[in-house]
Amino acid sequence: MDQNQNEEQHTYTEKWMDNQKSTTDVISHLFGDSSISRDTSSVVMHNPYDPVIPVNDNSDRQKNIGFAITGMVCGIFSMLACILMLFDIIVSILGLIFSIIAIAKKYAGKGMAIAGIVCSCVGLVLSVGFFILCIAFSI
Amino acid sequence: MKQLKKITLDQGMYITGIIVFIVLIPIHFLYFNALNNGQFDSCFVLKYFGIYCPGCGGSRAFYAFLHGRFIESFIYHPIVPYTGVIYILFMSTQTLQLLSKGRIKGIHFHYWFLYGAIVVIALNFLIKNILLLCFYITFI
Numbered sequence: 001m002d003q004n005q006n007e008e009q010h011t012y013t014e015k016w017m018d019n020q021k022s023t024t025d026v027i028s029h030l031f032g033d034s035s036i037s038r039d040t041s042s043v044v045m046h047n048p049y050d051p052v053i054p055v056n057d058n059s060d061r062q063k064n065i066g067f068a069i070t071g072m073v074c075g076i077f078s079m080l081a082c083i084l085m086l087f088d089i090i091v092s093i094l095g096l097i098f099s100i101i102a103i104a105k106k107y108a109g110k111g112m113a114i115a116g117i118v119c120s121c122v123g124l125v126l127s128v129g130f131f132i133l134c135i136a137f138s139i
Numbered sequence: 140m141k142q143l144k145k146i147t148l149d150q151g152m153y154i155t156g157i158i159v160f161i162v163l164i165p166i167h168f169l170y171f172n173a174l175n176n177g178q179f180d181s182c183f184v185l186k187y188f189g190i191y192c193p194g195c196g197g198s199r200a201f202y203a204f205l206h207g208r209f210i211e212s213f214i215y216h217p218i219v220p221y222t223g224v225i226y227i228l229f230m231s232t233q234t235l236q237l238l239s240k241g242r243i244k245g246i247h248f249h250y251w252f253l254y255g256a257i258v259v260i261a262l263n264f265l266i267k268n269i270l271l272l273c274f275y276i277t278f279i
Contacts, residue, residue, distance in 0.1 A: 065148075069250075069253070072253050073253065076253065076256055076257060076260065079193045079194075079257075079260055080193055080194040080197060080218070080260065081194055082184075082192055082193060082194065083182060083183065083184060083192055083194055109250075111250075112250060112253065115253075115254065115257060119257060126192065126193070130184060130188075130192070133187075133188065137187065
């Protein structure tokens with residue numbers, strides 16, 4: 001059973017290699033390119049029976065979507081808790097840091113990171129503004 | 140070496156939801172019932188500067204929501220019922236999915252939940268301040 005399968009695989013590979021050679025002939029005939037030779041020994045042959053492993057370049061970036069989400073959540077919280085002034089300033093800065101990291105390192109969730117920067121800036125401006133007004137009016 | 144199982148975004152949010160629930164119950168009983176007895180001081184931003192801050196009415200809205208007064212909660216601050224409804228739906232359906240071993244599908248965490256929260260906060264801040272400054276309508 002295994003021997004039959006190996007023979008079948010070998011036949012298929014030979015046919016595929018012949019097909020590659022004939023393709024090279026057609027190209028050289030059409031374009032008159034003599035540099036294209038029939039020697040296919042330098043060409044890396046892939047076995048059609050090998051499993052195809054999909055390559056996803058964005059997998060690492062998708063993993064780090066947490067930076068954008070955290071930045072946005074910190075931004076929303078900093079807007080709501082602007083009354084807490086000093087604590088809110090820390091949260092706003094954290095939101096800014098997370099969002100800027102997400103944009104600078106080109107992680108996923110760019111829209112959320114921008115929203116996080118905007119919300120953190122609004123929260124920071126409000127909390128710093130109220131803090132300055134409190135000092136000015138000695139509240 | 141045994142590899143750690145990867146946690147999906149929904150699972151992470153579900154764990155966060157459980158932690159929030161564990162933290163909120165003592166806050167509710169300690170802060171609202173034991174210390175304030177349901178009475179709230181006015182926000183100092185409103186008291187001294189005459190405008191609503193983006194979080195004005197949040198404590199009242201939270202207290203009203205926990206006591207089942209949803210319309211009152213919405214009027215105080217709409218972010219509380221908005222978050223509450225999403226929280227209850229997400230946690231209940233995810234729990235059902237967990238208990239039924241995936242036969243019942245729970246709702247997923249969507250990013251528009253967060254964008255919606257920003258819109259609600261911004262609209263609440265603008266509308267309440269316009270009504271207060273132009274028409275002298277108060278909500279708290």
